[in-house]
Amino acid sequence: MKLKLIPPYIPKTKEEGDPFMNCKLDRKEYADALTTIVNTYSDGFVMAINNKWGSGKTTFVEMWKQQLKNEDFQTLYFNAWENDFQTEVMVALLAELKELQDKGKRNFNSLVKSGAILLNKTTPIITKGLVSKVVGDKVVGELVEVITELTTGELKKQIESFTDAKKGLIDFRNNLKKYVAQVNKGKPVIFIIDELDRCRPNYAVSVLENVKHLFSVEGIVFVLSIDKVQLGHAIRGVYGSEQIDSEEYLRRFIDLEYNLPTPDRRLFIKYLYNYFEFNLFINSNARRARVEFHSDIDVLQNNAIILFADENFTLTQIEKNFARIRLTLNTFSEDQYILTDIVVLLSYIYDRYPEIYNKIENSEYTLQELVDVMDPIFESFKDPEHRGTRLILYASFLNRYHKQLLRLKKTKENIVELDKSNKSLKLVVKSRLENERNHLASLASFPPSHSQTKNIDLAFIQKRYSLVENLR
Structure with a gap:
């Protein structure tokens, strides 16, 4: 498995071809x-x-x-x-x-x-x-x-x-x-x-x-x-x-x-997906035999584009994140649920907000405190094309952290409650994103994933990203 991006080969003569033939950024x-x-x-x-x-x-x-x-x-x-x-x-x-x-x-x-x-x-x-x-x-x-x-x-x-x-x-x-x-x-x-x-x-x-x-x-x-x-x-x-x-x-x-114009990071992300051979694991024969794993590829790539296509990430930073994500996959067996959306989000937080990452890992936040620090982060993802996807990602993340607090007995309350005024669900915490399209409370209560994953908390994923689980 590769952990470092090797520069593309550059033809050394006219006869070998165009020097930019292997350029992945259309420059x-x-x-x-x-x-x-x-x-x-x-x-x-x-x-x-x-x-x-x-x-x-x-x-x-x-x-x-x-x-x-x-x-x-x-x-x-x-x-x-x-x-x-x-x-x-x-x-x-x-x-x-x-x-x-x-x-x-x-x-x-x-x-x-x-x-x-x-x-x-x-x-x-x-x-x-x-x-x-x-x-x-x-x-x-x-x-x-x-x-x-x-x-x-x-x-x-x-x-x-x-x-x-x-x-x-x-x-x-x-x-x-x-x-x-x-x-x-x-x-x-x-x-x-x-x-x-x-x-x-x-x-x-x-x-x-x-x-x-x-x-x-x-x-x-x-x-x-x-x-x-x-x-x-x-x-x-x-x-x-x-x-x-x-x-x-x-x-x-x-x-x-x-100034070289900003490259299309989506192209680069797709290139890295192939370069680091994600398919060797995500699309292996054993995993393809399980229908519930079929969405892992799209979930990983789509969330990576939402999180890492921002101009504040250099190409080198994106490369390092993909290498770490690929390494994380090797801590899973082929019959395990990965929750690739959570893995990608943890990678983003680890790179951009290491103090928040450490506090999440140590379960130091209450659910409200976590929402207070995560709301501004998710508000910054403004691409309307991905608004629904980012809400699903946020809801799943809150749900997994809530399960973590329940397991550690750091909370007894549910993540949502019934709003008696209109008989709809609402978060027990205050989030600025709660009333956006694809109601956050409903998503957090019933995260769109398979029933077999309902008890998987954030620590299960985060331990693997932090590399405290043995690599296969």
């Missing part, structure tokens, strides 16, 4: 749009693909990278997180550019030489903590701040180093332009930098500074695959202040920002 059209952008504005700029961590950016940019290669773009991919052990960012970026040197070896050697000179000349400044200002506007101000620490001779050396560094920067950028012009086949070099927001904060900021001040030349398009919120935390950490406007800071480096 090829966005890659086509980005290719048009980088080809139209080929004089060089920095673009950010900004989406939350876990939204599938890495898979997208790797597919796009191959598509660009198939269209004869010189394309580089740099995983900043895997390379942040490097102490010098320039060296790491030059190592990536080396991949293009087949047709420009002489110019690459000149580039490396000028880079070495530049590094050498900036070392005295680096040792004074001025690395991020080597080519910035405030370097003179920074020198004034440390002037009292320097002797006259030391200050002279610093000024000479700064002058040489400025010249070295010009030489480096000129050599980089020549190198790019020789290897780019008439199209911009696309330099993708991924996982920048997961690096050590100092390294992430250093990458940004290097890209902007050293490597941003005509003929190179840098693509930063980032989560701006997380990168903003890193920036504030480096500068030691929550008052730093990270949005304004990043605006200095990023010329164009692009």
Whole structure:
């Protein structure tokens, strides 16, 4: 059984097929749009693909990278997180550019030489903590701040180093332009930098500074695959202040920002259902022989769509939930009722509201207290298409928790009572959802499930989701 989603295979050549042939999120059209952008504005700029961590950016940019290669773009991919052990960012970026040197070896050697000179000349400044200002506007101000620490001779050396560094920067950028012009086949070099927001904060900021001040030349398009919120935390950490406007800071480096549109999570959920092989258990021969188990597939998928198709869940979070749900199924035997709707709801609560999950597990809520915390959650599921399904799910959940309280002798009352005024059932507790269509009291009193499950309480399911029951 699989517990981790393996990235889809990306064909490595034109002959193998379209790089997006295994994309489960229908994102090829966005890659086509980005290719048009980088080809139209080929004089060089920095673009950010900004989406939350876990939204599938890495898979997208790797597919796009191959598509660009198939269209004869010189394309580089740099995983900043895997390379942040490097102490010098320039060296790491030059190592990536080396991949293009087949047709420009002489110019690459000149580039490396000028880079070495530049590094050498900036070392005295680096040792004074001025690395991020080597080519910035405030370097003179920074020198004034440390002037009292320097002797006259030391200050002279610093000024000479700064002058040489400025010249070295010009030489480096000129050599980089020549190198790019020789290897780019008439199209911009696309330099993708991924996982920048997961690096050590100092390294992430250093990458940004290097890209902007050293490597941003005509003929190179840098693509930063980032989560701006997380990168903003890193920036504030480096500068030691929550008052730093990270949005304004990043605006200095990023010329164009692009957000991948929200994918259809329903497609992704159905893909995960197949990927994690739910059918091996839910649709096994033994279970198919029992008519009462036939609805398990639809119940699981429909409730997963209601709960996890929300934009607040990243693709990675949905994946982790499905892996845990699949693991939970392995705690059941093939002749047991699963109550897949409850399993999916518990997974949602465990992920989104862990404190509520723990209190439910320990039976700490009265029925009214549980309703008070669950009402806002169920009110947030606003899709009218699923209103009836969510009421059925809520009613079943309350019913199972009520049975749990009865078993533990934490309550003696029924979950519903007769309203004498109109002779209808009403909940003994107050819920804001009680009077919605598909009356909640009726559903809670007679949950729509087989009679054999009427005595199954929430703990029976929750112990399995919490993995305190042995796996088969």
